[in-house]
Amino acid sequence: MPPLTSPSARGTNPSSAALPIDCWYALADSASVGRDLLGVRALDRPVLLYRTTDGRAVALEDRCAHRAYPLSLGRLDGDVVRCGLCGFGHAPDGACVAVPSQPQVPLGARVAALPVAERDGLVWVWLGEPGRSVRHRVPELPWLTGDGWGVVGGQREVDAGYLVLHENFADVTQVPFVAPEIAPSVLGGQAPDLTVEVTETTVTLRRTFPPAPLPGWQASLVGAAAGDDYATAHAGFFLSPAAWVDHWDVTGPDGSRARLRFTQLVTPVEAGRSRVLWRVSRDFAVGDASAGTRVAGLFEEYYGRVFTAMETVQAILDRDGPGPEVNVSADVAALRVREIIAAMLAGQRPVRAAQRAAHP
C-alpha cells in the first residue's frame, strides 16, 4: 500500500452535527435576490433575502420580531419588510420601525441583520458574530461572471452534510466511476502522481495527465480533430467550508488551451443537509448557446448522480454510524479538509450559543 500521510494528530473526525460558523456562505445567486422576499435556511437559521430600492442586497433573520412568523411571507413596502401576520415593519438594518396597532414602536424591537457581501454574481452572507465578518475573506471566483467565460449551473438541496460533500469533492478517484462518459478518458488509466498542498485553512491538490483523447462532448466543443491528444491538468481547491473549486485545463497538440472551472458552493442548511450551488465555467465555445445547453444538460445529470450518491453515504452514516474506514494515500486531501474543519469547530463557540448571543 502506498504511504499515507496524516500531517496532524489532533482533531480528526469532527462531528457532522457541528456547523462552521466563521465563514462567508453563498446563500443565493444575485439574480434570485430582488424585490421579492426570498426565504432560505442556512446553519439551522431562517434567513430572509431581498434588495432595497437602490439595489443593495439585505439579509435579515427570517422571523418576525413579534411572533414566530417568517418575514418572507410578508411584503416589501419600499425598503421596509411588512410582516404578513399583523403588519410590523422592519427596516433593512433589522430595526422594527412600525407597529400598526400603536404609534410607539417597542423600544429595541428588532430582528438580526446579517452582514452581506455581493461578489461574482453571488450573495454571500455571514451568520457568525457580525463584527467578525470584516476579518474574513469572501473567496474570489472571477470565472463565474468574468468576460471570456460561458457559465451554466444549478442548485440542489442535498440530504448530506457539508463534510460528506467536501470529502467527496476531495476524492479524486471517483469521477470515472460515477460518470464514465463525461470523465476525461485519462482518468480511466494509470493514476498520475498527486501533490497535495496545504495551508492553515486551505487544501489544494494537483495532478497532470499525459496526452490522451478528450471526452466526446468536449472534443466537439473545442473543435479537436480526431486522433488529437490533449494533456490535462487538474487542480482542486478547498477554499473554505463554503467553496470547493476544480480547474480542468487541457492543452492540445498545437498548444491551444481550453479551461473548465467547476465551482461547488456549499451551505450547511442543518446537520446532514446542505444546499449546493454548482457552476461550470468554460472558456471555449463561449458565445455558442447550443453548447451552453449541452454542457448544462450533461452536468445537471452528472451532479444529480453525485448528489444522490452522497445522500446514500449520509443515509448509511446516519443509520449505521461512522464505521471503520480504510484510507488510501489519495485520501490525504480529504483527511486534511477534516482537520481544517475540526480546527475551525474547536475554535468557535457552539453555533447555538452564538445564536443566543445574537438574540438577547
Add this chain to the structure above:
Amino acid sequence: MSEGSTISGTRTTVREHEGDLVVESAEVVAEDVVVLTLVDPDGDSLPPWTPGAHVDLILTEDLIRQYSLCGDPSDSRTIRVAVLRSPDSRGGSALVHDRLRTGATVRVRGPRNHFPLIASPRYIFIGGGIGITPILPMIAEAEASRADWQLYYGGRSRASMAFLDELTRYGDRVTLVPQDELGLLDLTTILGDPRADTLVYCCGPEPLLAAVEERCATDWPVAALHLERFAAKVSQAPAGGERSFELVLAGSGLTLTVPPDKSVFQVIEEAGVSVLGSCHEGICGTCEQVVLDGEVDHRDSVLSESERAANDAMMVCVSRCSSDRLTLDL
C-alpha cells in the same frame, strides 16, 4: 517515495504552500525591530490565515525562521511580519535586517497555526518584547468579537517596544510596562483572578513564558493557558546518550530502525514516506504525528504537559521513544 509505492498507482506528496514574495516595505518601527510587508510579485492573493498563524521565511537553504503574522487577515494582498535583530540568533534575524530591503525577494512557506485563538467571552493577553506580534491580530479579533479583554505588554524600554501607535486606539484595555520605568510585568496581579470564562494567551521570551506557566499551574483551569515559544526549550539527551528503537509505520506497513544519530523524521523520510516538517527543532508543530503505541520521550516545545501525558501525538523531528518500539499511524 519508496520504490514500491508506484506499483499500485498514485504517489502522493504532501507539502506546505510555498512561494516567493517581494518586500513591499521594510520599516524600522522600534529599536532593532523591522516590519516587513510582503506581496506576491504578480499581485496574486495570498493564502488566508487566522490570528496566531506564522510563516517560515526561507532565508537560505538551511536558515529557516518562523515569524508570526501581525497584519490583517482579511487583507488578501499583503502579509506582515516583525523581526527583532537578536544578537544571539544564529544569523537569521541579522540576515532579515541586512538583506530584506524594499524590493528584495524572499521565499515564504505557510501559513500554519499552532497558536489559534479560541472563541471566549474574556481574554488576558500577555506579550513580552517581540512576542507582541501574534497578539496583535488576536486583540483585533477579540475586539471584533465584542469580547472583554486586556493586554499587558512588557519590554525593555518604550523605544524598544513595537506597535505602540497601533495600540493606543484600544485605550485602557492595553497596559504598557516598559521595564526601565515600571519593572517587570506583575504576573501575580495580572493572573490574580482565575476565572472559568477567561483564556490566557502569552508569547514572549522564555523566562516570561516559564513564569506565566508556573503562575497558571496553581489555580487556573488546565485549558485556560495558551502560549507560543519561538525558541526551543532546552531538552537533553538522556545520560548515557541516545538509544536506538524500532519504528513501525502502521498505515504504510513498514518496520524500521531509528539509530541513535537519526531522528524519527529522518528515518520516515528515508523510507520514502512523505511527511511535513519545517523547523526541525520541535517548535513549529508541523511534523506532528499520531502515536498508536510506545512510550514517547517528548523533546518538543509545542505540546502542553497534558498533551504529552496523553501519549497520543508527538513531534517526530525531535522527540524519541523510551520503550523499545514506537508505532505511528502513518
